[in-house]
Amino acid sequence: MNAPALTKNQALVFEVLEKADGPLSAYTILDKLRDHGFRAPLQVYRALEKLLEYGVVHRLESINAFVACAHPDQNCHSHGIVAFAICESCGHVMEFHDHEVDHRLMDWTRRKKFKAEKTTIEIRGLCEACAA
């Protein structure tokens, strides 16, 4: 999915996520945008829906939060499954791809004739700095 020009709300939400140093919940985004006229959760969720569709934002299922894609230049979709390591102490997120993991999971789905639509890989734990 290519990203067309963002609307005002989409651009505001994306900007907040880009500037954040970690994932944000929809309601946290809302609070950060109240000064810009945001009043209701739907304004955030509708923008997020598009940004997810365009692939410039990812949703972290295990913590109900959203994060700007770490590889803005590339198209994350084209790299297969996106995986995340989420530090439960400082909140930092590392985004990575592993083709071998993709292949193993795709092998499994092909064997089972399962039509995969969306795959989530999230590792929660402690980053190097926080584990010390």
Added chain:
Amino acid sequence: MNAPALTKNQALVFEVLEKADGPLSAYTILDKLRDHGFRAPLQVYRALEKLLEYGVVHRLESINAFVACAHPDQNCHSHGIVAFAICESCGHVMEFHDHEVDHRLMDWTRRKKFKAEKTTIEIRGLCEACAA
């Protein structure tokens, strides 16, 4: 974590999950147990907390639901990361393990010195029957 004898509430919640043919939300479980005296979400969540700890129930992060472990005989923890394929049409869940995937993810975490605590792998899509 070995599973000690379950308490009454834990046994009731586990039984509901075992008999279900798919994942259930905590509130769905609550509704199914109202006849047995359940009145509040916490009764379900507290039981689930223990069942998750014992490894006999898994939480599906991407759909906020819970499912009985498909490998009750074995200890799922000992098989490394548990992965799930979730049919978005019929709700059926397939649980599987893949050591190669585990190794790839563990390699990544070791390189990054990330201390993994809990890893989620969930594939959402259509099962063979529903994809036809």
Added chain:
DNA sequence: ATTGCACACGTTATAGCATAACGCAATTGA
């Protein structure tokens, strides 16, 4: 036996996450 502790449980209230449904305005394309 009494005390102290751990644990499960019940209840009420609250916090946090997400969507339904309505209507309006701007854009586009026939």
Added chain:
DNA sequence: TCAATTGCGTTATGCTATAACGTGTGCAAT
């Protein structure tokens, strides 16, 4: 012009999860 699409704002609602308080029970250490 007319219809269809899309974004937007608002209100209300629903779903998911936990905080905080108190009760009772079993069990061990004193």
